[in-house]
Amino acid sequence: MPHLDAAYNLARWLTRNEHDAEDVAQDAVLRAFKFFGGFHGGNSRSWLLSIVRNTAYTWLQKNRKHEIATVFSEEEHDVEDLAANPQVLLLRKADHEEIMRAVEQLPVEFREVIILRELEGMSYKEIAEMSDVPIGTVMSRLARARKQLQQSLGQRLESGVSQ
Numbered sequence: 260m261p262h263l264d265a266a267y268n269l270a271r272w273l274t275r276n277e278h279d280a281e282d283v284a285q286d287a288v289l290r291a292f293k294f295f296g297g298f299h300g301g302n303s304r305s306w307l308l309s310i311v312r313n314t315a316y317t318w319l320q321k322n323r324k325h326e327i328a329t330v331f332s333e334e335e336h337d338v339e340d341l342a343a344n345p346q347v348l349l350l351r352k353a354d355h356e357e358i359m360r361a362v363e364q365l366p367v368e369f370r371e372v373i374i375l376r377e378l379e380g381m382s383y384k385e386i387a388e389m390s391d392v393p394i395g396t397v398m399s400r401l402a403r404a405r406k407q408l409q410q411s412l413g414q415r416l417e418s419g420v421s422q
Contacts, residue, residue, distance in 0.1 A: 262303065262304045262307050262308070263284070265307075265308060265379055266284045266287060266288065266308060267284045268374070268379070269315070269371070269374060269375065270284040270287070270311050270314075272362070272370055272378075273315040273316075273319070273367055273374075274315060274318065279318070282318070283311065283315045284311060286314050287311040287315075288307075290310050291306075291307055302385065305381070305385045305389045308375070308381075309388075309389035309390070312389060312390065316367075319367065358408070358412065361408050361412050365404055368400055369403060369407065370404070371390070372386055372390075372397055372400045372401050373401065373404045373405075383398060
């Protein structure tokens with residue numbers, strides 16, 4: 260099924276748990292099949308991800324109500340460059356893990372827009388449509404998420420300790 264990886268990825272980031280993400284993604288795909296008649300063409304990826312998003316929020320509301328509150332570009336290198344310097348590869352992996360830990364600590368609304376924009380490559384307009392919020396809200400959430408990530412990663416750098 261097209262876009263299944265993107266559906267699982269979004270569910271994983273919203274729930275912060277692989278098993279819960281599998282449940283959410285499965286439920287979302289079942290809902291997509293059930294309501295396929297409501298799909299009027301257009302961007303099928305955005306349509307499916309909006310179902311995943313709604314399913315995840317419903318699941319979070321039911322199972323983790325306390326989490327629903329609002330309060331990066333990577334350099335591309337070829338394999339030869341990475342293989343030539345294992346220390347650089349190790350540092351990049353550690354940096355990636357720190358960034359992912361920081362993303363997991365964001366409020367769900369901020370995590371959502373960061374994942375959709377930075378990992379899924381969706382436009383502001385696509386995120387706004389699937390989230391059913393104005394584009395300005397998407398931009399604001401992205402800015403706030405990036406600021407929180409910057410602060411979190413800065414604190415981790417200053418302390419020299421992984422949290």
